[in-house]
Amino acid sequence: MSDPMRIRAQLSGSTVDVRVLMAHEMETGQRRDASGKTVPAWFIQNVTATYNGKTVLSAQWGPAVSKNPFLSFRFSGGKVGDKVVVTWVDNKGGKRTDEAAITAAA
């Protein structure tokens, strides 16, 4: 199982600023190992973020996204204390869901 994501969700004005750090190898499938064999591709394909059951972000990713990716996005209409849930699914079927409560901007 992969490591948990680090999610920060901050309300400033009427928009929620969400920053997500994911732990993933993000292998492109182009690299070879020490013995010359191709390292099979392994990367996050789908990312979704929901707020109160409603999808606020849905993305399709490919092998060009960096290792341990960092994602930042904004949506409007969030409330302090409510939860933002982020899920990723990779091309091997691996999956991870984490959540964070929205905090007020400092």
Next chain:
Amino acid sequence: MRSERILTCITATTAALVLLGMSALAQAQSSSGAPAKPAPKAAPAKAAPVKAEATRSSNATVREIEKYREALADGNPADLWEARGEDLWKQKRGPKMASLEQCDLGLGPGKVKGAYAQLPRYFEDTDKVEDLESRLVTCMVMLQGFTYDQAKRAPFGSPDNKPAMEALVAYVTANSRGVKMNVGMKHPKEKEAYEIGKRLFFHRGGPHDFSCATCHAQDDIRIRLQDLPNLTKKEPAQRAYTAWPAYRVSQGELRSFQWRLFDCFRQQRFPELEFTSQGSVALTMFLAHNANGGTYNAPSIKR
């Protein structure tokens, strides 16, 4: 584009002239109290623009590199190592099924906050000077019952190797963020380690006849985008030491200070620096003590 360059050149020249004028004035006033003579102002001004232009363009490069680093800093993946390290610190592991929560990093058992800013230091229980990594090895052996070999095995991360060591290092160092470096040198063994470290730093050897000082005893030099801090001076030494460990974007791994030294030795074509060896701790002692007074601010992120 072209006119812009001419403009910057002119600005630089003017700035240089103003500076020269001011310093000449200040000098004249402070030395004799007599009014500044106009003659010495004109003479050095001819040579000045070239120097000023060179400094200016290198400053612009440095500024752009700074911007790039700032852009990277938000969302530093070192956070992932910190989180994993905190779990590992509290997790019951090893033959004795114990956590590291009773590990004494120098401030008493279980005290993590600010501990890294005072390492390396002398520990009575082992009768040795230890840096963070060697102290963690000691704790893994004494508290958790691992063998030394197990605790030290493959300490640097790669896609197939996710060692506990680097995560623990990230967790402990993060707990010294904002703390002033304060490495003591009271115990004779601490002094000895410092002196050995100093000698290692200046020791020239290997097929390239290199020493650490070959790259790290001059001001304002770089390898591509990497600053080569002058570690013999207080301010750059503080800035360099307090920025390790770091998440290296190009490697996708968090790198500890032991790794930094290990890789410097490799780049010098020295024999492999053994993980947590006496030499590595001594060199860390030298560099950490030179950084005293600097505010610790890591794990950081580097290209």
